[in-house]
Amino acid sequence: MKPEGISELQHLNDPTQRFTQKTGHNSEESPRRREQCHHYPKDPQLEVNFYTGTDEDSDIAFQFRLHFGHPAIMNSxxxxxxxxxxxxxxxxxxxxxxxxxxxYVRHKEYKVMVNGQRIYNFAHRFPPASVKMLQVLRDISLTRVLISD
Structure with missing residues (x-):
């Protein structure tokens, strides 16, 4: 049995994943003194991992990590x-x-889009066909995941 949030992939040529944010974070200011913080919360609020194996110790071909209000981080x-x-x-x-x-998994890169706008192209560091598992974590409600050829 797979841990929650993990799906095995048959293969990955041109997938599209769609996610919906679970809840909004309180954007109202506290009546107390406003403090400036430049550090990220301990855990990201959205994380997507493309694993090359079927367990969490596998290599990660692509990771998209987001702390809302901060830059998105991509890595492998x-x-x-x-x-x-x-x-x-x-x-x-x-x-x-x-x-x-x-x-989107393209020939040379992952193309990341938010609300129909391209935000980043991340060059492949692993062959796309090596991806075997998709994992989505953190503070979101997933409404749909599409994987298509």
């Missing part, structure tokens, strides 16, 4: 070692509103 993990992070600063998310996240 090889033999347990994270490679160079790539950051995307343009994120058309609106606090508390549903969104559509699409990750």
């Amino acid at each position: 993990r090889v033999f347990g070692i994270w490679r160079y992070e790539e950051k995307c600063y343009y994120l058309p998310f609106e606090d508390g509103k549903p969104f559509e996240l699409c990750i």
Whole structure:
């Protein structure tokens, strides 16, 4: 039995994944003194992993990690070692509103789109055919996942 949030993939040529944010985060200011913070919350609020094996210790061909209000981070993990992070600063998310996240697997890259807008192209670090498992984690409600050829 697979842990919750994990699906095995037969193969991955041109998948589209769609996600909806679970709940909005309170954007109202506290009446107390406003403090400036530049650190991320401990855990991301959205994480998508494309694994090359069928367990969480496998290499990760592509990871999309998001702390709302901060840049998205994309990376891969090889033999347990994270490679160079790539950051995307343009994120058309609106606090508390549903969104559509699409990750297309193209010939040379993953094309990441939010609400129909391209936000980033992440060059393949593993052959796309090596992906065997998709994992979606954190503070979201998943309404649909599409994997198509």
